[in-house]
Amino acid sequence: MFSFLAKKKPSTALINAQPITVQPKETLLQAALREGINFPHSCRVGGCATCKCKLVSGKVRELTEAGYVLSDDELDQGYILACQSVPQSDVRIEVDLAAQQARRQVGGRVVGQDRLTHDIVRLRIQLDEALAYKAGQFAELSLDSLSGVARSYSFANPVQPDSQVSFFVRRVPGGVFSSWVHEQNLIGQTVRVDGPLGDFWLRPADTPLLLIAGGSGLAPILALLKDGVAQQCARSTTLLFGAREERDLYALDEIQDIARQWAGRFRFIPVLSAAEADATWRGERGLVVDHIEPVIEAGSQAYLCGPPPMIDSAVSVLRQLGVSGDQIFADRFTTLHDGVAAAA
Numbered sequence: 001m002f003s004f005l006a007k008k009k010p011s012t013a014l015i016n017a018q019p020i021t022v023q024p025k026e027t028l029l030q031a032a033l034r035e036g037i038n039f040p041h042s043c044r045v046g047g048c049a050t051c052k053c054k055l056v057s058g059k060v061r062e063l064t065e066a067g068y069v070l071s072d073d074e075l076d077q078g079y080i081l082a083c084q085s086v087p088q089s090d091v092r093i094e095v096d097l098a099a100q101q102a103r104r105q106v107g108g109r110v111v112g113q114d115r116l117t118h119d120i121v122r123l124r125i126q127l128d129e130a131l132a133y134k135a136g137q138f139a140e141l142s143l144d145s146l147s148g149v150a151r152s153y154s155f156a157n158p159v160q161p162d163s164q165v166s167f168f169v170r171r172v173p174g175g176v177f178s179s180w181v182h183e184q185n186l187i188g189q190t191v192r193v194d195g196p197l198g199d200f201w202l203r204p205a206d207t208p209l210l211l212i213a214g215g216s217g218l219a220p221i222l223a224l225l226k227d228g229v230a231q232q233c234a235r236s237t238t239l240l241f242g243a244r245e246e247r248d249l250y251a252l253d254e255i256q257d258i259a260r261q262w263a264g265r266f267r268f269i270p271v272l273s274a275a276e277a278d279a280t281w282r283g284e285r286g287l288v289v290d291h292i293e294p295v296i297e298a299g300s301q302a303y304l305c306g307p308p309p310m311i312d313s314a315v316s317v318l319r320q321l322g323v324s325g326d327q328i329f330a331d332r333f334t335t336l337h338d339g340v341a342a343a344a
Ligand SMILES: Cc1cc2nc3c(=O)[nH]c(=O)nc-3n(C[C@H](O)[C@H](O)[C@H](O)COP(=O)(O)OP(=O)(O)OC[C@H]3O[C@@H](n4cnc5c(N)ncnc54)[C@H](O)[C@@H]3O)c2cc1C
Pocket: 047, 048, 049, 138, 151, 152, 153, 154, 155, 167, 168, 169, 170, 171, 172, 173, 174, 175, 176, 177, 178, 179, 198, 216, 217, 219, 220, 331, 332, 333, 334, 335, 336, 337, 338
């Protein structure tokens, strides 16, 4: 009787081998951080997937729809978002804590703010000290002139000897951080770069490479490719770059340099989805995902980066073409609102 009034009890979470107590209503991430575990995280609202971990046993209640930032394969394998999961029983969790060990916050100064297209700006930042990261990873960026706001951006270059880093920031209508970057003169302003984060980097193999970028999703793909040139990567490579109109294409000189220096075969295929007005456009038209089938080489490994709907369709096409989930790597450029909207 009155059992519904019984107070919920704390549960135990085994994080890798370490037991921690989780209070009722507490998320796994909150509990892990409170107990001093250096658990990977960034946005804390279900928008970036930095806190993804594997639920090996037990039950959790999810605060938002994790399917928006995790792939079908990851969901099938039992991956969850620690920041959005409240245990409903004792649970066992596996998470890669090693990745978090390299994470640090480094100060810097904006030394370049270049307009690449009508809605993409490249921020160049001189760091006060070196920051190690893998080409393809991202960092949480905050500007001293915009206090209390931090957003995720992918490094657009591999590590440079002079400790300069670059980010491509696409203007999101109504977006706080990206509007600030597009509207204010930031040269000389102080910045904090917190990272590296994420598990998007080139896996060693000899198989052909298919890279698909949309919009500012070209940033980590360029970083991967420049690193590939430095490592003399000879894998047969195809880069599909999806944009709306010709004015949305950028970094073409950099791509040309990469193509010239690539040790193996290199194809670059820009695809415009709204090229009706570009009567002079001689290249491919339509949705970038519709161009996967004609160009993909047998046994390809795929790297995708850009807006979530493009990634979801590309993953589905790749799976239909027989590419296994463990050969597809993707970075979804979700916004904080995506995570919140998925919960609504
Ligand atoms: C791993 C990762 C890497 C990324 N890398 C890049 C990158 O290299 N380049 C890049 O350009 N972007 C990148 N992003 C996206 C980036 O982190 C930001 O989300 C993006 O720039 C928008 O930030 P913002 O502050 O301008 O917009 P926000 O202020 O966060 O708003 C986002 C959108 O939500 C809307 N919104 C906000 N609140 C509400 C509300 N309450 N109701 C309705 N609508 C609302 C806004 O109008 C806007 O359209 C990445 C994201 C992730 C997760």
